[in-house]
Amino acid sequence: MRRILLVVAASLLLSACGSVSVASHELPANHGWVLSCSKQRLSEPSFFILDCATSSLLMADTTWTSWGARTATGVGRLGVVPCTPVCKVASMDFYPHTDVTLSDPITVDGDARIFHHVTLSYTFEGKHYTLSRSLS
Template identity: 35%
Template sequence: MHIRSRALTSAAALAAVAALAGSAGAQTHQATPRTEDTPVLVDCLWHPEVRPADFMLACADGNSRLASLHWSRWGERTARAEGVNWVNDCKPYCAAGRFHAYPVSVRLDRPDTWKKHPELSHYSRITLTYTEGRPEGYAATVSYPLWD
């Protein structure tokens, strides 16, 4: 009977965590209403977002993400934010690596029609400028194409 009680308690705890994770995930999509002319930022799950607080850069393995984003601009051509890039050092390998925080300035630009939803435009490039240190092997400013 003691084992069954522990199993039920564990199941209840897992259900509570899943409920919290689901509600937290729902809050990350489209943090600010958009206008028809304003591009969106497409996340790893193909959701359109406007002014997200967090954004995953490395969708496949999660080894690089942006957090604590504070947007100063979200316009028709560009968006700008300050935040933190959390990057896994992958030493000695990624599963055993440690994440390090690097303050960054973020710029989104090159709006283009989103192939999945042609009625929307999306930013197609992200540029990070490291303001206080940077990951080993990274340039002070790096740009990446964003998925379509």
């Protein structure tokens, strides 16, 4: 139980400290954003959770190669929590060298373009996988 609490605490600390947020006045109005689980606008975050309901899917150590109004692409470590039959945070699996693409921005508050879709590509045991889903 203590190990699970430590992993959860570390994940929360990383989500608070590991994300990069840039005020909207520093970037063009049509700049793309991704939302944190607390609905904070993030630009080029090194760490962000992709499934806020269960925290079972996240990107860590992300380096962005491009970030624009319509798409953002980068590489990082995909973290996946096995959720069968229930999510077990202590057993998160990481897949290094995961390609991440954010796309399909929607307009929020009249000007903010929030990325609404993510595509992840990674290799596990020599086999290539692609995961594509909406961001909530």
